[in-house]
Amino acid sequence: MSKKRREIPVFDHPIIETHCHLDYLKERPLEETLAQTRQVNIERVITIAVAPDNLAKVRELSAKASWLYGTQGIHPHEAETYNDAVEAEIRAHARDEKIVAVGEIGLDYFYDKADRATQQDVFRRQLQIACDNDRPVVIHSREADEETIAILKEFEQSLKRRGVIHSFTSGPGLAQYALDQGWNLGFNGITTFNKAENVRDIVRMAPISQILLETDAPFLTPVPYRGKENAPFYLPFVAEKIAEVKGLPLNNVITQTYHNSLRTFFPTP
Template identity: 60%
Template sequence: MSKKQRRDIPRFAHPIIETHCHLDYLEADALAEELQTAREVGVERIITIAVSPGNLDTVQDLAQREDRVFCTQGVHPHEAEAYNAEVDQRIRQAASNPKVVAIGEIGLDYFYDHADRAIQRQVFADQLLIAAACDLPVVIHSRDADEDMQAILTEHLESLPKRGVIHSFSSGLSLAEFALEAGFMLGFNGMVTFNSANNVRDAVALTPVNQILLETDAPYLTPVPYRGRSNGPRYLPFVAEKVAEIKDLPIEELLKQCFANSERLFFTHAQDADVQ
């Protein structure tokens, strides 16, 4: 990253928590630079996300090495066919690690259909049971599967007091309304800045500010003005700016509330900030 690019990233007084990215996709040198640059632009903590049996240990190791990095444990719907009893047990055992803050990334993806849909549904349900047993929130991936997503979550709501987040939200408003009413949060990333993403901006407008999380999903979905480049937590301020604009809130108020939301879901039982 050039010095000019560093200068172009907004700096705000209130810190930010990156709630969803994939740091283990970066090479060691790039990771060190990313963590340093993220710190410089106010990203205080980062949650790096597990997606497959192959990176369950990798994200834990990364979180153990870096004080400001935390992780999840779970199997993405693309990898659902690799899920088995041994993987289930590994996730359950890892959940006791204080650096593990959620079960995820789990859910359904009927857009790519990389795994059989019936297997996706079963693996999603199995991992919701892990979250319930381990008293952890869930990080959910949902794409083109609104009806089944709502049905499965409805079945498990009573056992998930900590709820969780539907990350990278781009689904229909009916799923948004259901999730918000049920007490889930919605995660928004660089898509909110894309010209074609009116559906995402509509979801932001619908979501109460005390149920919004900020994320990048890096290295994917880089926000404008750097769309087309590899993404990183360093670009989170651009997401925050756009969400604040849509919610018609001063940026520092938006950041204060989103920070409190992230703390409440993943780190503490902090009370809501007083933003209406």
């Protein structure tokens, strides 16, 4: 007999999904996913751009509801598709009302789907877009800790709004540099995986004031729903795990990460 999965918890205080890919969800109709997301008291959702062919799609999705938002940027996997026309499109929409950040940008030396020098150039060019438009940044860094730090150091003075290193799986060196510079670290379902003690170690070292909650859906589905497609409505499991790992009251984690998300992506004028 299969073990019954827990119901998704619903918190009294709202939470914010800071990183997912709504246009990549396949398991159920989008309208159904969004309805379930609202049912678990997720107040806002940020869907993330990664490639030239989904920049416009993210903008369309963010216009579907008042509580949906998006980003504009090119993932390091797609760095070789970046050109002047793509940059012009990102720049043209970087300050749209429903676009809250430049991202997902960065370096990925694990898969090496794009030339490393090209990744670095595209990373720099998009960081400059964020600087020029006073936007926070959503960063992807995998197996590239030293290079990520080196490039971010180039922008320490000009990038006034930091953002997040999302789906953090890097080492303590990058974590400490990021935290010292005022960046947030984004954590998702990986925190619930049995073999992810290295990620939980970073959760322990990060101040709760610099942690953001995310799912990265449709990827990285948290326990107890591993094996199913991830979705924003599984975010409460991430919040619970962060509270457990840090030894903090769940309500403290929910309220603080909510305010962290507002401060980062929805600052009061």
